[in-house]
Amino acid sequence: MLRMSACVCCALVCSLAHFRSSAAMAIRSPEAAIAPASRTAAVTATVTASSWDPSVGGSITLQVTRGTAQCCSAWDWVGIYQDGVRVAYVHSGDGVNPVFSATFPIPSTGGIFYFWFSTSVDSWAMHDLGISETFGESVPIVTMASLIPSYWWPTDGKWDALIQAVDTSGIPPSHVTVVLNVNNGYNTDPAVVTAWHWGLWLSRAQSLSSAGIKIIAYVNLCADVVNFACSSQANQGSRPFSEVQAEMDKYVTELGSLISGFFLDDAGHSGLTTSGVLAVTNYAVGLGMETVHNPGAMSQDVTLFDASNVTVMREATTPGTGSPHYSGFSVEKSAMLLHSVDAASWSGYLATAQENGYKYFYATSGGWDSSPSYLADMLTSIKLAGPSTTTSTPSAPYAKGDPHLRNVYGQAFDLMRPGRHTFLLLPRGADV
Numbered sequence: 092m093l094r095m096s097a098c099v100c101c102a103l104v105c106s107l108a109h110f111r112s113s114a115a116m117a118i119r120s121p122e123a124a125i126a127p128a129s130r131t132a133a134v135t136a137t138v139t140a141s142s143w144d145p146s147v148g149g150s151i152t153l154q155v156t157r158g159t160a161q162c163c164s165a166w167d168w169v170g171i172y173q174d175g176v177r178v179a180y181v182h183s184g185d186g187v188n189p190v191f192s193a194t195f196p197i198p199s200t201g202g203i204f205y206f207w208f209s210t211s212v213d214s215w216a217m218h219d220l221g222i223s224e225t226f227g228e229s230v231p232i233v234t235m236a237s238l239i240p241s242y243w244w245p246t247d248g249k250w251d252a253l254i255q256a257v258d259t260s261g262i263p264p265s266h267v268t269v270v271l272n273v274n275n276g277y278n279t280d281p282a283v284v285t286a287w288h289w290g291l292w293l294s295r296a297q298s299l300s301s302a303g304i305k306i307i308a309y310v311n312l313c314a315d316v317v318n319f320a321c322s323s324q325a326n327q328g329s330r331p332f333s334e335v336q337a338e339m340d341k342y343v344t345e346l347g348s349l350i351s352g353f354f355l356d357d358a359g360h361s362g363l364t365t366s367g368v369l370a371v372t373n374y375a376v377g378l379g380m381e382t383v384h385n386p387g388a389m390s391q392d393v394t395l396f397d398a399s400n401v402t403v404m405r406e407a408t409t410p411g412t413g414s415p416h417y418s419g420f421s422v423e424k425s426a427m428l429l430h431s432v433d434a435a436s437w438s439g440y441l442a443t444a445q446e447n448g449y450k451y452f453y454a455t456s457g458g459w460d461s462s463p464s465y466l467a468d469m470l471t472s473i474k475l476a477g478p479s480t481t482t483s484t485p486s487a488p489y490a491k492g493d494p495h496l497r498n499v500y501g502q503a504f505d506l507m508r509p510g511r512h513t514f515l516l517l518p519r520g521a522d523v
Contacts, residue, residue, distance in 0.1 A: 201227025
């Protein structure tokens with residue numbers, strides 16, 4: 092995540108699917124990496140067969156028709172994608188007939204899959220086939236919440252506007268978590284972050300706490316920050332533990348119980364820095380604190396995802412196509428943070444986040460030091476995005492008049508009335 096600026100963390104980490112075929116090839120998400128990609132009528136496809144079972148998986152077959160501008164090479168291919176990763180591909184095998192079929196395996200874990208076509212005939216341009224198929228259980232509906240990377244100076248009026256927006260929206264304040272970012276986490280030098288500075292931060296934390304808003308503190312885990320961004324995946328989570336520990340301790344000393352956890356920025360989930368991120372996480376737990384991990388992309392590290400309280404699975408300018416739920420991750424622990432989102436787009440992005448299995452959502456119109464004009468409306472929508480709170484009053488049990496509760500004489504019985512009820516006497520005339 093860019094500190095006090097817009098993010099590029101998402102560009103550093105490519106999300107990987109849990110299922111890979113033998114032909115799998117990890118590439119960047121088509122929406123980010125393939126500029127010529129477009130949906131075109133020149134290449135069309137239809138689903139001709141589809142089957143899936145949660146115990147054994149399944150398959151899907153497409154019939155692809157190549158237009159004259161894309162026909163024909165035996166090396167033409169169709170790829171199946173999940174979470175921005177091509178998990179398998181099939182060559183046409185036919186350099187003459189414009190129509191060919193492609194069958195792909197679907198793993199037992201299910202998920203959301205989509206398809207792209209490419210050919211050497213038009214210099215390997217990528218063509219979105221416009222097909223998206225979902226296999227597996229639908230995303231569970233959960234109570235949504237907001238995680239706000241509020242990189243604002245403690246006396247900035249944006250804080251008061253936030254408190255007002257929470258009140259106006261009606262969202263429970265406890266469903267809003269803010270990040271206090273003291274000097275991008277580098278808070279131990281008293282010549283840089285003075286006692287006066289800490290006094291301002293303490294006052295702000297007190298006002299947020301009084302409003303019922305949850306507070307966590309910013310900690311940076313990147314060993315090499317260049318232009319406000321982590322330089323590589325290998326550095327996401329590789330800062331010396333002693334440095335991070337000292338910064339966490341300083342937050343606790345200055346802000347005490349006003350904070351409930353730490354926002355661990357650049358907590359890489361690529362599998363390259365598991366031990367370092369886990370050490371910081373465990374230390375936070377020992378302090379009685381929660382942790383939010385921010386790898387900025389879909390987690391590839393189950394150990395770290397399980398260890399965190401929340402993981403930011405998407406940090407970008409759009410919601411993308413990745414789904415924590417269909418990738419096997421808990422909806423309750425997944426967050427999406429979007430920047431540079433205009434007022435006409437945030438509501439659609441929120442809907443996509445909910446559909447793809449994110450509990451936490453936040454969008455802002457600029458970088459993380461901005462506050463969107465649509466903040467109150469967004470918080471209202473987040474409040475309404477969860478399960479319906481409408482309840483119905485169950486009617487009292489009623490059995491009178493049921494034809495099964497009538498005797499041979501046509502007499503009806505109300506079993507909700509106290510007393511003894513006779514349905515049948517065997518033999519006839521027997522004592523009751």
